[in-house]
Amino acid sequence: MNAFVFYSCANIPRYTGVKAATMDEFYEGIKNSGMETIFYHIYYSLYKRHVSQIDYMNDFAEWLWKTAGAQDIAERISVFDPAKIKSLSRTKTLILRILEEHKGENRDFARVARGKEFYFMGLLTFVAKSGIVAENEKEFFEGVKQSSVESVFYHLVGSRLRLKKVSNDFSEWLSVSCGRKDLAGRINRLNLHQYNLRQIKDKIEEIGLDV
Amino acid sequence: MYKKSIFDYKSVVDEGEIEGLINLSSPLKGKKIQHINSTKKGGGVAEILNNLVPMLNELGMENIWSDIKGDQRFFEITKKIHNSLHGADDQLDEDDYAYFEKNVFAQKDTLIKGADVYVVHDPQPLPLVKFRKEFGGKWIWRCHIDLSTSTDATWKSLEKYVSMFDAAIFHCPGYAKELKIRQFIFPPTIDPLAAKNVDMSLDRIDGVRKKYGIADDRKIIVQIGRFDRLKDPFGAIEAYRIVNKMYPSVLVLAGSYADDDPEGEEIYKEVLDAAGGDEDIKVLNIPVTDESPFDINAFQRMADVCLQMSSREGFGLTVAEALWKGTPVVARDSSGIALQILHGINGFLVKTAPGAAYRISQIFASGEMREKFAEAATAYVYTHFLLPKHLKNWICCLNAALMNKAKGIIEI
Numbered sequence: 001m002n003a004f005v006f007y008s009c010a011n012i013p014r015y016t017g018v019k020a021a022t023m024d025e026f027y028e029g030i031k032n033s034g035m036e037t038i039f040y041h042i043y044y045s046l047y048k049r050h051v052s053q054i055d056y057m058n059d060f061a062e063w064l065w066k067t068a069g070a071q072d073i074a075e076r077i078s079v080f081d082p083a084k085i086k087s088l089s090r091t092k093t094l095i096l097r098i099l100e101e102h103k104g105e106n107r108d109f110a111r112v113a114r115g116k117e118f119y120f121m122g123l124l125t126f127v128a129k130s131g132i133v134a135e136n137e138k139e140f141f142e143g144v145k146q147s148s149v150e151s152v153f154y155h156l157v158g159s160r161l162r163l164k165k166v167s168n169d170f171s172e173w174l175s176v177s178c179g180r181k182d183l184a185g186r187i188n189r190l191n192l193h194q195y196n197l198r199q200i201k202d203k204i205e206e207i208g209l210d211v
Numbered sequence: 212m213y214k215k216s217i218f219d220y221k222s223v224v225d226e227g228e229i230e231g232l233i234n235l236s237s238p239l240k241g242k243k244i245q246h247i248n249s250t251k252k253g254g255g256v257a258e259i260l261n262n263l264v265p266m267l268n269e270l271g272m273e274n275i276w277s278d279i280k281g282d283q284r285f286f287e288i289t290k291k292i293h294n295s296l297h298g299a300d301d302q303l304d305e306d307d308y309a310y311f312e313k314n315v316f317a318q319k320d321t322l323i324k325g326a327d328v329y330v331v332h333d334p335q336p337l338p339l340v341k342f343r344k345e346f347g348g349k350w351i352w353r354c355h356i357d358l359s360t361s362t363d364a365t366w367k368s369l370e371k372y373v374s375m376f377d378a379a380i381f382h383c384p385g386y387a388k389e390l391k392i393r394q395f396i397f398p399p400t401i402d403p404l405a406a407k408n409v410d411m412s413l414d415r416i417d418g419v420r421k422k423y424g425i426a427d428d429r430k431i432i433v434q435i436g437r438f439d440r441l442k443d444p445f446g447a448i449e450a451y452r453i454v455n456k457m458y459p460s461v462l463v464l465a466g467s468y469a470d471d472d473p474e475g476e477e478i479y480k481e482v483l484d485a486a487g488g489d490e491d492i493k494v495l496n497i498p499v500t501d502e503s504p505f506d507i508n509a510f511q512r513m514a515d516v517c518l519q520m521s522s523r524e525g526f527g528l529t530v531a532e533a534l535w536k537g538t539p540v541v542a543r544d545s546s547g548i549a550l551q552i553l554h555g556i557n558g559f560l561v562k563t564a565p566g567a568a569y570r571i572s573q574i575f576a577s578g579e580m581r582e583k584f585a586e587a588a589t590a591y592v593y594t595h596f597l598l599p600k601h602l603k604n605w606i607c608c609l610n611a612a613l614m615n616k617a618k619g620i621i622e623i
Binding site: 008009010011012013014015017019034036114115117119121122123124125126127128129130131132146147148149150151158198 | 224225226227228230231234235237359360381384385387389390393394395396397590594603604606607608610611616617618619620621622623
């Protein structure tokens with residue numbers, strides 16, 4: 001059995017220098033964005049907006065709803081589940097398609113006020129072996145407990161994009177190395193939009209209580 | 212005095228956070244980093260560096276903190292620069308800039324030889340970057356103020372220096388500028404184990420209340436902050452006077468002067484005048500002593516509402532401090548503060564003093580709202596604004612500068 005190696009993770013946001021004050025600029029901004037920018041605004045935002053249960057969890061929908069007044073497009077962008085999408089380029093294509101189909105519906109939205117623009121961000125991530133290694137399920141769940149929320153984010157969210165599949169580091173290891181497809185499935189089914197990351201970490205620890 | 216260790220923070224954050232700091236900082240072991248600002252006493256930047264420098268050193272780096280000096284005219288000019296970067300109409304002429312630059316250039320000896328990274332905090336020491344070729348190393352500008360409405364002329368006069376850095380750090384993207392250098396984004400944080408934020412017993416809080424003669428039969432509204440026009444203590448008094456008609460209250464305006472702020476005493480006297488002898492408005496100039504942070508801590512804990520009427524705030528550490536203690540905050544919707552308050556979730560953002568009065572009254576009227584806000588407030592600060600998070604951001608930034616990286620996933 002391959003051991004599971006937990007990584008420490010730190011993310012630092014970076015401003016790309018691109019901002020949008022109109023719907024056209026917003027569309028162009030996304031179109032010209034690199035994958036790190038899509039990752040930041042769709043996935044890293046899960047980490048940022050964790051205490052609010054009323055806001056949209058991705059930055060694009062949040063800005064369209066709260067600032068740009070384009071609620072109908074905001075709803076369309078908020079409803080798809082990024083956890084089910086395999087790649088960032090697919091996510092980007094999907095968002096662009098929604099914008100192309102519906103941006104004409106918001107003619108009244110001309111330009112947001114200065115300071116209220118959408119700022120396109122990027123992310124620089126550093127990872128290092130944490131020193132926590134699991135040889136079996138029990139050690140694995142103990143490792144989750146000892147890990148930081150950012151580490152959980154890296155293995156659970158960032159990994160979906162690295163692996164390019166609807167899974168994550170935790171579920172992959174539990175399924176492939178431990179043969180515990182049941183546990184893998186339970187982690188995979190955690191709704192990243194319904195819970196904040198701290199709650200998700202708690203939920204994984206709860207799953208571990210059954211081991 | 213007990214020197215804090217990063218391991219002490221295991222009592223506050225996940226154990227993995229602290230281990231992560233150690234693992235991720237391994238490439239920085241033995242690196243020499245010099246931080247330069249304009250004062251070691253008073254104000255948010257000095258407070259941040261007081262925490263940051265020893266903690267980074269504990270991770271195996273050699274961080275050195277130096278401050279540049281200046282006479283009264285120098286600090287009057289830098290205050291004008293500060294205000295005009297915040298959008299105020301403080302006129303600076305060529306003589307002012309010449310005096311400013313000459314004074315900073317004359318302090319070239321402040322720079323230590325052989326540092327791997329030079330970190331310049333805020334605009335005051337900016338011209339030192341002129342010597343970067345001679346001193347080598349990487350150069351980072353840490354901007355602690357909101358540049359979103361900066362006066363064009365002032366920004367242009369400083370931009371030539373900023374563009375000579377390898378990277379800049381801003382609290383939020385809205386503060387950033389159109390620069391060709393890398394712009395990292397992270398806010399400052401509070402130290403949960405500092406005297407200003409540690410848990411206090413109810414007896415001790417009550418002792419502070421009595422010490423300052425604060426009545427215990429009314430609601431308490433507290434605004435903490437140095438005596439500065441941009442903090443708008445006058446707006447706080449206006450809000451208090453409206454609230455006081457519905458809910459008998461006490462307003463505590465507590466702060467001190469910073470060494471690099473020549474206007475402090477003048478504003479303090481104006482605030483006293485504005486209070487007009489009302490015994491329930493406590494205008495407290497509290498000099499920085501070993502005891503004073505506990506007094507500030509107690510004020511924020513005894514408050515029914517903390518108020519922050521600042522019209523401009525780079526970040527507003529006092530807001531995060533109050534939120535951490537579970538005290539609801541009503542604050543003007545200004546730049547740095549809006550990063551911390553989720554309107555209607557952990558506090559309220561307002562535009563005016565009457566708006567603040569309305570929201571304070573709402574909180575006074577509802578114990579349930581206060582409870583909900585308190586829970587969300589502490590949780591939000593826990594994830595985003597505690598010192599270990601700040602250390603992690605700095606580790607990333609220093610790694611990024613030394614490795615010359617700006618994006619992607621880098622395994623250490």
